[in-house]
Amino acid sequence: MYEFIYDILKYVLDLFLTDLKYENYILTLLTGIIIAFAIINAVLGGVLALIWGERRLLGRFQQRTGPNRWGPQGILTSTADAVKVMFKEDIIPEEADKYIFNLAPLLLVVPVFIIFSVIPFGMGLYAVNINVSVLFILAVTSISGLSIICAAWASANRIAIFSALRSVAMLISYEIPVGLSLVGILLITESMSVMDIVNYQSLPFILIQPVAAVVFFLGSLAEINRTPFDLTEAESELAAGYQNDYSGMKWGLFYLGEFAAAIAAASVFSTLFLGGPNGPILPGIFWLTIKVVGVLFVIIWIRATWPRFRIDQVLNLAWKGLFELTLVNIVVTSVTVIIWPEGDSNRILYIALANWIFAFPFLIIIFRLLRTKNYVDYINIKSSYPIGSDKPKFEKVGS
Amino acid sequence: MIGLGLFKGLTVTLKNLFSPVFTVQYPDKRAGLFALSRYLNKPISKLITENPKEFIMGLVGMAKIPVKNDQFPRFRGNEFVWYDDRCTACASCAKYCPLGIIEIVTHPSGENMQAGENYAIDKFDIDTGRCMFCGLCVEACPYDALHMGTDFERGNYQRVNLVLDKDTLTSQNKNPSSWFRPQFEEKDYDPWDKDLSNPKEAGRHEKPSYQDIKNKWVTKRKTNG
Numbered sequence: 052m053y054e055f056i057y058d059i060l061k062y063v064l065d066l067f068l069t070d071l072k073y074e075n076y077i078l079t080l081l082t083g084i085i086i087a088f089a090i091i092n093a094v095l096g097g098v099l100a101l102i103w104g105e106r107r108l109l110g111r112f113q114q115r116t117g118p119n120r121w122g123p124q125g126i127l128t129s130t131a132d133a134v135k136v137m138f139k140e141d142i143i144p145e146e147a148d149k150y151i152f153n154l155a156p157l158l159l160v161v162p163v164f165i166i167f168s169v170i171p172f173g174m175g176l177y178a179v180n181i182n183v184s185v186l187f188i189l190a191v192t193s194i195s196g197l198s199i200i201c202a203a204w205a206s207a208n209r210i211a212i213f214s215a216l217r218s219v220a221m222l223i224s225y226e227i228p229v230g231l232s233l234v235g236i237l238l239i240t241e242s243m244s245v246m247d248i249v250n251y252q253s254l255p256f257i258l259i260q261p262v263a264a265v266v267f268f269l270g271s272l273a274e275i276n277r278t279p280f281d282l283t284e285a286e287s288e289l290a291a292g293y294q295n296d297y298s299g300m301k302w303g304l305f306y307l308g309e310f311a312a313a314i315a316a317a318s319v320f321s322t323l324f325l326g327g328p329n330g331p332i333l334p335g336i337f338w339l340t341i342k343v344v345g346v347l348f349v350i351i352w353i354r355a356t357w358p359r360f361r362i363d364q365v366l367n368l369a370w371k372g373l374f375e376l377t378l379v380n381i382v383v384t385s386v387t388v389i390i391w392p393e394g395d396s397n398r399i400l401y402i403a404l405a406n407w408i409f410a411f412p413f414l415i416i417i418f419r420l421l422r423t424k425n426y427v428d429y430i431n432i433k434s435s436y437p438i439g440s441d442k443p444k445f446e447k448v449g450s
Numbered sequence: 451m452i453g454l455g456l457f458k459g460l461t462v463t464l465k466n467l468f469s470p471v472f473t474v475q476y477p478d479k480r481a482g483l484f485a486l487s488r489y490l491n492k493p494i495s496k497l498i499t500e501n502p503k504e505f506i507m508g509l510v511g512m513a514k515i516p517v518k519n520d521q522f523p524r525f526r527g528n529e530f531v532w533y534d535d536r537c538t539a540c541a542s543c544a545k546y547c548p549l550g551i552i553e554i555v556t557h558p559s560g561e562n563m564q565a566g567e568n569y570a571i572d573k574f575d576i577d578t579g580r581c582m583f584c585g586l587c588v589e590a591c592p593y594d595a596l597h598m599g600t601d602f603e604r605g606n607y608q609r610v611n612l613v614l615d616k617d618t619l620t621s622q623n624k625n626p627s628s629w630f631r632p633q634f635e636e637k638d639y640d641p642w643d644k645d646l647s648n649p650k651e652a653g654r655h656e657k658p659s660y661q662d663i664k665n666k667w668v669t670k671r672k673t674n675g
Contacts, residue, residue, distance in 0.1 A: 112463045116473040119480050123510035356463045357456065 052176050057082045086178050090167050098310045102129040105310075105351050112355035136303035144206055144296050151205035156297070156304035158198035162191045163311040170318050171249055173328045173335030184245040185237065188319060189230050192274055195312065196222040199283065199293050202305075206296035214292035217362050218283040221273055224369040225280075229270035231377035232263040235384040236323060239402060245322055255326040259403040262380045262410045264324045266373045271316040273365070276309065278354040282362055317346035372417050383409045478514040486513045521600060523628040523639050526583055529599035530576055531626040532619040533649040536595035539569035543587035543596055551577040552587060565663045574619060578604075579612035588630050594653035597626035600641040626652065 060078050064071065071077065103118070103126055110117025118125040143152060169184040171177040181187055196219045203215030237243060239259065240251045248256075257264040273280040283292040294305045321327060321342035328335025360368070387405040391398045486508040487494050490501070497505045507513040544552040552575070559570035588596050601623075606612055625641040628634035633654050646652055 108467075110473075111467050111471070114466050114469060114472050116471050116475070119475075123512055352460065352463065356459045 052086065052178065053082060056085055060085075087168075090178060091164055094164060094167055094311055094314060095307075097314050098307055099129045099133065100126075101310050101314060101347060102132070104347075105354075108348070108351050109355055112352070133303065136306075137300055139299040141299035141301065142296075144208075146207040147296065148205040148207070151201050152296075153301070155198050155202035155205060156301045156308070158201060159195055159308035160304050160311065162194040163308055163315050165191050166315045166319065169245055170322055171246060171328060171335075172339055176328075176336060177246070180244065180246050183243045185233055185243045185248070185323075188245075189226070189233075192315075193222070193226055195274070195308075198308075202297070203293040206293075208295050210289050211293045211295045214283045214285075214289045214295075218276065218293065220362070221280060221282060221365055221369075224366055225270045225273040225373075228266050228369060228373035228377050229274065231374070231381065232260075232266040232270065233323070234377070234381050235260045235263045235406075238381075238384050238388050239399075245327075249322055249327040249329065252326040252329055254399060254403070255324060255329075257324040259399060260324070260380065260384070260406055262376055262406065262414070264320075266376055266380070267324065268320060269368075269373060271320060272350065272353070273369070275312040275316050277313065277350060279357040279360050280365055281359060282365060285359060313347065313350060314343065317343045317350065320346050376413065376417055379409070379413050380406070474517070474519060476517055476519065478516045480511060481508065481513045481515045482511045483508040483513075485515065489515050518642060521642060523600075523634060523641055525600055525641075526585065526598045526627050526629050527600045527602040528578055528581075528583065528604055529601050529622075530578070530588075530614060530619065531597040531599045531622075531624045531646075532574065533595050533624075533652055534571070534616075534620050535649040536593050536653060537571065537574075538593060538595075539571050540592065542590040542592060546586045546590035548584065548586065549580055549582065551580050553577075562660060562663075564668060565660075571616065574616040576614045576619075577612065578614055579609045585630060594631065597631060597652065598629045600625045600627045623647075624652075 057078055060081055061074075064074065064078065106128070107117040107119075107125065118128040121127040121131050143149060166188055168178040169181055169187055199218050199222075200215045203211040236248060236256055239256075240248050242248065242251075272278075276283050283289070285292070289295075294302055297305060318339070321339060325342045325346070326338075327342070328339045330338035330341075383406060384402065387402045391401050481489065483494055483497070483505070486504060487497060490497070490504075492500065494505075497508070504513050539554060539556045541554045541556075544550075544554050553573060554571065554575075555573035556569040556571055559568045561570075562568040583598070585598055588598055604612075624646050625644075626634070626646055627641060628639055631652075
């Protein structure tokens with residue numbers, strides 16, 4: 052994509068200005084601006100569509116219509132919301148640290164847009180090709196934790212700080228299983244570049260690495276603060292969480308950042324595990340769009356169904372469940388990669404088979420370990436007292 | 451197996467996704483072309499020439515169809531229905547009203563002197579802004595002249611406009627509720643269907659005519675001697 056736009060610009064520029072001094076630099080800058088403009092606007096349009104689609108789908112999941120007043124099928128609802136948010140008053144609390152308070156929303160939004168620079172939208176349709184782009188994605192996504200703690204600390208609000216501490220504890224815990232779940236893929240492809248991983252996937256990695264796919268999906272749900280891991284916005288406990296004191300367009304930026312992060316997570320999942328732009332007949336960008344929409348549908352479906360975790364349950368799941376699963380996945384994958392030599396045409400099938408065989412018993416064992424004490428047993432232990440009450444402090448002696 | 455419940459929940463919500471919607475849209479609902487042509491009783495080809503604006507709106511699913519929801523006949527709205535011809539200005543309603551918001555001013559009309567002279571009504575005001583719609587006035591009315599109404603879209607910007615005076619009561623559409631009026635329910639009366647402007651239909655008994663009263667009281671007494 053870069054070379055294509057660069058050549059067109061150079062052709063156009065040569066028509067008017069023949070002897071330009073720093074032509075290379077100007078052309079590079081212009082090309083970069085055009086690509087960034089295109090990608091950011093595509094993501095913004097996607098966010099507007101996603102907000103509408105989520106509200107509409109959630110409505111249908113709960114047997115109501117959802118927004119259907121503005122525009123055909125209510126598609127302009129989110130646009131109207133965006134315009135409204137822009138014109139709202141921007142309030143900064145008196146005790147807030149102004150500089151950090153203003154910086155926090157940007158810290159959340161900008162990294163999300165940066166992620167899209169390494170994602171291939173089609174075959175050869177990408178902004179930049181870094182040879183360590185998987186590492187780049189993991190690094191960039193972890194900035195969101197900093198943004199959340201900045202927002203909470205700067206707004207000098209104890210509810211916001213509770214929310215941010217929970218959120219950051221969760222984000223840091225889930226980065227480890229997310230990072231380790233990708234090791235299996237890196238072992239098989241022997242490359243850290245997203246382009247290589249996409250080119251490798253004649254068979255999508257979700258079939259070769261089922262455990263890693265599940266762990267990565269759950270981890271990315273936690274990274275983007277989605278149900279069932281949306282502890283930061285537990286409305287009944289924390290009101291709006293870390294964005295309590297934000298209003299107007301800054302709040303809008305947080306909102307935008309969350310939904311853009313959902314799209315980013317879906318597109319990363321579909322490039323790494325669903326084959327990205329690979330697919331028959333249609334061009335690559337359609338296949339990627341279809342896969343991203345499918346993953347987003349699953350995310351919304353989960354939001355409509357599953358209840359929220361408690362903070363201890365979330366951390367238990369990360370450290371006692373997913374972390375071990377990823378370790379097991381790494382061991383199984385590395386052993387199979389060594390056993391079957393390269394060049395064998397059925398190598399990838401053998402690896403997939405081994406992974407599937409080892410996946411299910413370990414999943415069951417891990418979930419057994421995670422099982423909490425049964426509620427019925429609790430009743431039997433304390434049968435003489437009503438549930439929830441302690442032993443009475445003062446008992447009559449001798450009566 | 452632990453974790454199976456998660457997937458059971460997912461199937462439940464997936465079933466809900468493909469099941470019909472319970473939302474009742476009010477006061478109008480958005481409709482596409484087919485629903486619009488069904489509502490206007492015209493084929494789609496006719497819609498293009500006759501209602502081009504609505505056709506374009508229907509094409510993008512934004513045409514409006516007004517919705518009137520089913521309403522129970524005994525529903526009490528925030529208005530009253532009053533029949534001038536049935537009212538004798540006895541002011542029972544005003545006496546029974548616990549809030550004292552019914553104001554009746556009368557003068558002797560000079561008509562019907564044989565039966566004890568009718569009253570002419572100068573003023574019949576009900577301040578619905580303070581009314582609690584207990585219905586005691588309707589229960590008290592001996593001639594079925596006052597009924598609870600069924601209309602509920604009477605929002606106003608000023609409290610003055612909430613006062614129902616004689617002119618509005620006589621001129622407004624008469625859709626009485628069948629609350630405390632069992633004669634309506636026997637006839638399967640639907641308040642939205644019918645405008646009961648004829649006072650003779652509204653009562654259990656008809657108001658006797660002048661001739662009847664004369665027969666009952668004057669002629670009978672004369673014959674009895």
